[in-house]
Amino acid sequence: MSERTWSLRHVIPPCPAPPRTPPGAGFELDNDACAACHEAEAAQWRGSQHQTAYSEREFQRALAHEPMPFCRGCHAPEADPRRAASGQAAEIGVGCVSCHIVGDAVLAAPGPDVAAPHPLRRDPRFATAAACANCHQFGFPDNRRRARPEAMQRTVAEHAASPRAATTCSDCHMRDRAGARTHAFVGSRDDHYFRDALTVEATRPAPDRIELRIAARPDVVGHAVPTGDLFRRLAVAVRPEDGAGARPWTTAYLARHYALESSGGPPLRVERSDDRPHPGEPPRVLRFQLDPGDRAHPVAWEVRFERVESLFQEREDRAVVVGALTVAAGELPPALP
Ligand code: HEC
Ligand code: HEC
Ligand code: HEC
Ligand code: HEC
Ligand code: HEC
Incomplete structure (x- = not known):
């Protein structure tokens, strides 16, 4: 097996991370x-979001x-991030080698000795959130221009703050x-x-008022719902x-809400609030006032859980929905006269 040059940016060594400089040739092979x-x-990895991280329509x-090297470096870590990925490096996206190869050894979680035809480097950190952290927790590429750096994704921090921090x-x-x-x-x-990750309760406490209570279940999920990408x-x-x-x-939308701020250069996307349900926190309560004519x-x-097009929109209601899933739905009868 070819030796991986140690030019990777390992925030938490020796765990996998997007390469800072082009990876050596041959890893995709x-x-x-x-x-x-x-x-x-x-067979399990094929067709997974990791395998299709670069080739899938949503990312493209x-x-x-x-079109930034920053994006390509993490979604096609086996390719040269300075240009569009092609061939096998594009096809494998986040591959076995992206997560497992460290130097000339295969990174593995602690376990009994096995007769492997390749060197194994067993490291307890690989069995923790550290194995995911360098890719699932990161800042905006324009953070250097900001007074206060912000996370583009912060699943690892959400997990560490959740009641499920001890579950990897x-x-x-x-x-x-x-x-x-x-x-x-x-x-x-x-x-x-x-x-399964959410509980939803709908009530009509008054003839002209609807309330929805939405909570993330700490027995099922270990971070905010949704987590990860901003455009969810x-x-x-x-x-x-x-x-x-x-x-x-x-x-109404429960999300990380953003506004564009001008800064002299290209506008900065700045987080204004986060009202996503977090496990262990009280439910989010949404109240809708009806017209008097709708009491009867x-x-x-x-x-619905929605994935929206990553356009820099300020109007959340105008975002283009590229994928949706109905989490819960129902109908509340009219209030008795
Ligand atoms: C996104 C990162 C990631 C990718 C991609 C990945 N692995 Fe893993 N793999 C892990 C982690 C993390 C563990 C250990 C988890 C633990 O024990 O907590 C693991 C464990 C394993 C194990 C030990 C058996 C087991 O299931 O625990 C084998 C074998 C393995 N991986 C092979 C592969 C192969 C082959 C591929 C490509 C087809 C691959 N991995 C892709 C992260 C990854
Ligand atoms: C020639 C066959 C062969 C190749 C090539 C190979 N492996 Fe293995 N690997 C094995 C065997 C055999 C073992 C012993 C344990 C087992 O059967 O899973 C092993 C063990 C492992 C383990 C440890 C499993 C444990 O017990 O925790 C990991 C992780 C792993 N391989 C990942 C990889 C990755 C990633 C690659 C590619 C870079 C790779 N292997 C290439 C045959 C191979
Ligand atoms: C080398 C970088 C890298 C590492 C390491 C990595 N991931 Fe990922 N992961 C990604 C990328 C990129 C995507 C987005 C794929 C896409 O475009 O849909 C992703 C997607 C996912 C998804 C699917 C998200 C969805 O929307 O359904 C899950 C779940 C996930 N990763 C969990 C993990 C876990 C758990 C670990 C650690 C054991 C891990 N990942 C390690 C880069 C990585
Ligand atoms: C207690 C179980 C649990 C733990 C621990 C957990 N997750 Fe999840 N994760 C879920 C469930 C359930 C979902 C589906 C609901 C959702 O998307 O939030 C999910 C969804 C995701 C998604 C899809 C993004 C989206 O649309 O919400 C990613 C990415 C992800 N998890 C990564 C991670 C990473 C990285 C860690 C560790 C830092 C982690 N998860 C820890 C249960 C868990
Ligand atoms: C440090 C790693 C990293 C960088 C850099 C990165 N991403 Fe991601 N991206 C991820 C991970 C991890 C996920 C999975 C989280 C989730 O599913 O919510 C993801 C998910 C996505 C998704 C959702 C894919 C789907 O199918 O649901 C899109 C689209 C996306 N990224 C685009 C981009 C773009 C555009 C850039 C550059 C501006 C970028 N990413 C930079 C790691 C990265």
Whole structure:
């Protein structure tokens, strides 16, 4: 196996991180070798968000808006980030080698001695959030221009502050529903996994008022919901059903909310508030005031998880939704006269 040059930026050594300078040639080919011997892991990894991190449509569309080496370095860590990735380095995205190769050894969690045909470097940190931290917690690329640096993603900090800090990322994300080990790293694309993470309660405390209470379940999730990428949110919507045809939904968003600030250079995206549900915190309560004319109408409600196009929009209601999943929905009967 080729020796990986130690030019990686290891925030938490020896854990995987996006390379700061182009990785040495040949690592994408080593990936085939790993996959050939470790067939089970390879089958689970294929089709995962890690494997498609660079090739998938969502990333390519976002990259078209901000074609930066910064982005490519993390979504195609085996390619030269200065130019568009191609061939196998683009195809494998975050591959076996991206997470496991350190120098000329394979990084592994502590375990019994095994007869491996390659050197193993067992390190306890690889079995903790440190194995994910260098890619799942990072700042904005323009932080140097800011008075106060901000995190673009902060899943690791959310996890450390949650009631599940002692449960590692891999304890949850490397288990399938039956509890068996998997390299599929399921997250936002699994309906059940996502829905299970939230509790939603809808009530009509007055004829003209609807309340929704949304909480993240600490028994299921170990960080805010949603976490990760900025362009994700919960849309909470109500709609009176007056029988005269579809009325528009009134929608509120639970998200990290941003505003653009001018700074002399290109505008800075600055976080204004974060009202996502966090596990262990009281539910978020959303109150909707109805028109007096709707007191006698049933009211439909819905909570959706949305992924939106990464355009620099200030109007949240105008964001282009590229993926959505209904978390919960129902209808509240009219209040009795
Ligand atoms: C020629 C076959 C072969 C190749 C190539 C290979 N491995 Fe292995 N690897 C093994 C065998 C055999 C073991 C022993 C334990 C087992 O069977 O899983 C092992 C052990 C491991 C372990 C430790 C498992 C444990 O017990 O904790 C890891 C992690 C690992 N390999 C990852 C990789 C990665 C990543 C690559 C590619 C860079 C790779 N291997 C390439 C055959 C191979
Ligand atoms: C996103 C990072 C990541 C990627 C990509 C990845 N692994 Fe792993 N792998 C891990 C972590 C972390 C562990 C150890 C987790 C623990 O024990 O807590 C692990 C464990 C293993 C093990 C030991 C057995 C087990 O399931 O614990 C083998 C073998 C292995 N990986 C092989 C591979 C191969 C082959 C690929 C590519 C097909 C691959 N890995 C891709 C992070 C990754
Ligand atoms: C080398 C960088 C890197 C490392 C290390 C890494 N990831 Fe990722 N991970 C990514 C990227 C990039 C994506 C986004 C893929 C995409 O574009 O959809 C991702 C996606 C994911 C997703 C899917 C998110 C979704 O929206 O469904 C999960 C879950 C995940 N990672 C968990 C982990 C865990 C747990 C670890 C540590 C054991 C880890 N990752 C280590 C880079 C990394
Ligand atoms: C107690 C279990 C648990 C732990 C611990 C946990 N997660 Fe998750 N994670 C989930 C569940 C459930 C979801 C689906 C709901 C959601 O997206 O928030 C999820 C979703 C995600 C997503 C998808 C992004 C999105 O759209 O919300 C990423 C990325 C992720 N987790 C990464 C991590 C990382 C990195 C760690 C460790 C720092 C971690 N998770 C720890 C259970 C867990
Ligand atoms: C340090 C690593 C890192 C850097 C740099 C990075 N990303 Fe990501 N990106 C991730 C991780 C990890 C995820 C998974 C979290 C999640 O699913 O919410 C992700 C998720 C995404 C997603 C969602 C993909 C999907 O299918 O759901 C898009 C789009 C995206 N990134 C675009 C970008 C763009 C554009 C840039 C540059 C401005 C960038 N990323 C820079 C690590 C990185």
